[in-house]
Amino acid sequence: MATARPPRPPLVRSALLGAGIALSLSSGLHAQGPGPLQVTGVGEPVSVGAAMHRGYPAYPAWTLRALGARVDATPAGTRIFFGADTLEFMVGSPFFTAAGKPWQLVEPAYREGGVFYLPHQLFVEWLPRAYPEQIAHAPGVLRLLGGAPAAATTAAPPKPAPAGGGSGDTARRPPATPLGEPAPAPLVVIDPGHGGVDPGRIGPTGLREKDIVLQVSKRLARVLAERGYDVRMTRTTDTLIDLDDRGHMANEWRGSRPGLFLSVHANGVTDRRANGFETFFLSEARTEDERRVAEMENAAVVYEDNPRVTADDDLGFILSGLRNDFYIRASNTLAGLVQREFSDFHSGVNRGVKQAGFRVLVRAFMPAVLIELAFVSNPAEERLLGSGRFQVDAATAIADAVDRFFEEHPEWTGATH
Ligand SMILES: [Zn+2]
Structure with a gap:
């Protein structure tokens, strides 16, 4: 009976698992959040402080470019291409899809000052677990192991946003669909x-x-x-x-x-x-x-x-x-x-x-x-x-x-x- 059933989608599991982990993490944090995160792998390492706009720590999505990912703003959120996978996040939603499968974070992704932020949990827990061969997390550091993943090597080299730069993802990045090309039919x-x-x-x-x-x-x-x-x-x-x-x-x-x-x-x-x-x-x-x-x-x-x-x-x-x-x-x-x-x-x-x-x-x-x-x-x-x-x-x-x-x-x- 159990063998006839496809694997339970990760949605529920990750929600329960995530809740436990987020609790144990946050108990060790003071109100300012977990401190800066250095993301290193491709090009210059970037170091960003945890944003606390919504009362939980989050980091800008663009920092993932330092892992060789392509990060595109979309009207509804952000699309991240890592290796052969596409991760899709929406403003205000804790749900996202990775390679077509649904996942849930404890807290929602959000946009603030034109910058798209992803919850801390994604960086320190989800990414290292989803890509154990490629991404490692140690306190304060997220590191790409080996080289950049194959399908992402065409991505532009990561350019850390200038400190305090308010122009944000949306303004600086090309849209997901190149200009002049019609959006795909719904x-x-x-x-x-x-x-x-x-x-x-x-x-x-x-x-x-x-x-x-x-x-x-x-x-x-x-x-x-x-x-x-x-x-x-x-x-x-x-x-x-x-x-x-x-x-x-x-x-x-x-x-x-x-x-x-x-x-x-x-x-x-x-x-x-x-x-x-x-x-x-x-x-x-x-x-x-x-x-x-x-x-x-x-x-x-x-x-x-x-x-x-x-x-x-x-x-x-x-x-x-x-x-x-x-x-x-x-x-x-x-x-x-x-x-x-x-x-x-x-x-x-x-x-x-x-x-x-x-x-x-x-x-x-x-x-x-x-x-x-x-x-x-x-x-x-x-x-x-x-x-x-x-x-x-x-x-x-x-x-x-x-x-x-x-x-x-x-x-x-x-x-x-
Ligand atoms: Zn019917």
């Missing part, structure tokens, strides 16, 4: 729910959720592609994809581009009068009805070949750790936009933005929502769901919400502004 991953042996909800006349959501998803893919998005679908045929794999696929497709994840579903209950549309983002359910929908959609796992029965524990941990996550706020916004667009054409009840713990959303590290188009259990809405008119309207409404999202949040498009 990715939109469309995830038609269910499929194969899992029919989803079934309507009074036999309409199956898995078929409806695939039809709407295909229409949506066409509309979004026409509008210039890079569109991927987790399935295009009547097949079952494991819930956990759907998010993994999305992360791989995204790389370091901006991206959104849209899971498309239809609702169903025994009360045939229930009707309307609702959009969920990932968080802990607050109401019985939210829990009901999450259980209904998470139940798809019973059709999987190797159901990962212990994953509910992961879900709980991740949810409790994600409350302030950057993506959660963006997902909430996106859910609101979908509801607004649906209210313009949908004849059913606007049931609003809701939150619950969906397995399919947990693994997607990007703004992600789950849309319940209508109730297939309601005879009138079952007819609607099967109609081409409704499917086109629903696809257009979702595409409009995606447009609005990127208009209102240019920081997610990767465009410099």
